[in-house]
Amino acid sequence: MKGIDRLVRRNIAELTPYSTARDEYEGALGVFLDANESPYPNGWNRYPDPHQKKLKQRISELKGIPVGNIFLGNGSDEAIDLLLRVFCNPGKDNVVAISPSYGMYEVAAQINDIEVRKVPLGEDFALDREALLAATDAQTKLMFICSPNNPTGNAFSNSELLSLAEAFDGILVVDEAYIDFSKVGSLAPRVAEMDNVVVLQTMSKAAGMAGLRLGMAFSNTRIIELMSMIKYPYNLSQATQELALQNLEESYKWKIDETITERTRVAEALRCTAGVLKVWDSEANFLLVKVKDADLVYERLIGGGVIVRNRNKVPGCLGCLRISIGTPKENDILLKLMQEL
Ligand SMILES: *Cc1c(COP(=O)(O)O)cnc(C)c1O
Numbered sequence: 001m002k003g004i005d006r007l008v009r010r011n012i013a014e015l016t017p018y019s020t021a022r023d024e025y026e027g028a029l030g031v032f033l034d035a036n037e038s039p040y041p042n043g044w045n046r047y048p049d050p051h052q053k054k055l056k057q058r059i060s061e062l063k064g065i066p067v068g069n070i071f072l073g074n075g076s077d078e079a080i081d082l083l084l085r086v087f088c089n090p091g092k093d094n095v096v097a098i099s100p101s102y103g104m105y106e107v108a109a110q111i112n113d114i115e116v117r118k119v120p121l122g123e124d125f126a127l128d129r130e131a132l133l134a135a136t137d138a139q140t141k142l143m144f145i146c147s148p149n150n151p152t153g154n155a156f157s158n159s160e161l162l163s164l165a166e167a168f169d170g171i172l173v174v175d176e177a178y179i180d181f182s183k184v185g186s187l188a189p190r191v192a193e194m195d196n197v198v199v200l201q202t203m204s205k206a207a208g209m210a211g212l213r214l215g216m217a218f219s220n221t222r223i224i225e226l227m228s229m230i231k232y233p234y235n236l237s238q239a240t241q242e243l244a245l246q247n248l249e250e251s252y253k254w255k256i257d258e259t260i261t262e263r264t265r266v267a268e269a270l271r272c273t274a275g276v277l278k279v280w281d282s283e284a285n286f287l288l289v290k291v292k293d294a295d296l297v298y299e300r301l302i303g304g305g306v307i308v309r310n311r312n313k314v315p316g317c318l319g320c321l322r323i324s325i326g327t328p329k330e331n332d333i334l335l336k337l338m339q340e341l
Helices: 053-063 076-085 106-110 131-132 158-167 188-193 221-230 238-247 253-271 294-305 330-338
Strands: 070-072 094-099 115-120 142-145 173-176 197-202 215-218 274-279 286-291 321-322
Touching: 053 070, 053 173, 053 215, 053 238, 070 076, 076 106, 076 142, 076 173, 076 197, 076 215, 076 221, 094 106, 106 115, 115 131, 115 188, 115 197, 131 158, 142 158, 158 173, 188 197, 215 221, 253 274, 253 286, 253 330, 294 321, 294 330
Parallel strands: 094 115, 094 142, 142 173, 173 197
Antiparallel strands: 070 215, 197 215, 274 286, 286 321
């Protein structure tokens, strides 16, 4: 353990967080005249639990991670923004990220006036450990590694990631948005014992709740405490907390299994399709597909009513489309169109 407090921005380390009415009186029964709420019940007239205790307890059981190692936010995007704001001094510090990868790290950093140093992935989108470490300096506070990576679809091994965390003097943020679709196990069970690793997950993909906005960060208790200290007090609405709990009562494992089966079927079919140059193996719920004329295929698919993500302009993905795996019926429509092109 290297101790992370030296990495925290001084204004955050010295902050007295906002204390809500619900923090100052935690009982559930009584006449509540403390929060200037409307007293007329309509299901939503009271402020939600700022600590999301019930939902955290449920997620703790599902993931096998203690409650004290869990942060919940308005999508993973909130966690990304909060990490930048805990650790990075605007106009001074920088972050390192792999390229190509998820665009939000860069946008969130730019909004916070933090330099982003992008390090290209190597052959077959492998992690270039030496180049990543070489891109860091004393001002590098965070390193973002997405695994399985969006849009390349490959996952990095836990030993690679842990060795990177050990060699890096800042915080390693591993974005596991697609981990449920991967044969590589999550790093989340290891975060409590590491001083500088944060694992991000989301309910937006495998769990099927993109519309609810619920992201998770798993880390040691100090980092979770810092993130919780600076979040909006009521960052998760009552609706999100209740509906997520309700949705989590039903297992979504069959959906993951079907998606993985379909991923193999679609990849194999595409590999036999004229005009398709390459389909990368994927550990996620999408395929990166290189075609002869990406812009043309993209437009033709739209003409047939199928919308995919055109990644043709993204460095490292020239000529590529990113295609999400749909239901078997939806995938049949895609394959039929691709074969007709
Ligand atoms: C989809 C996705 C997310 C999810 O973000 P939310 O804000 O939780 O919906 C996070 N990271 C990556 C790499 C993604 O592709």
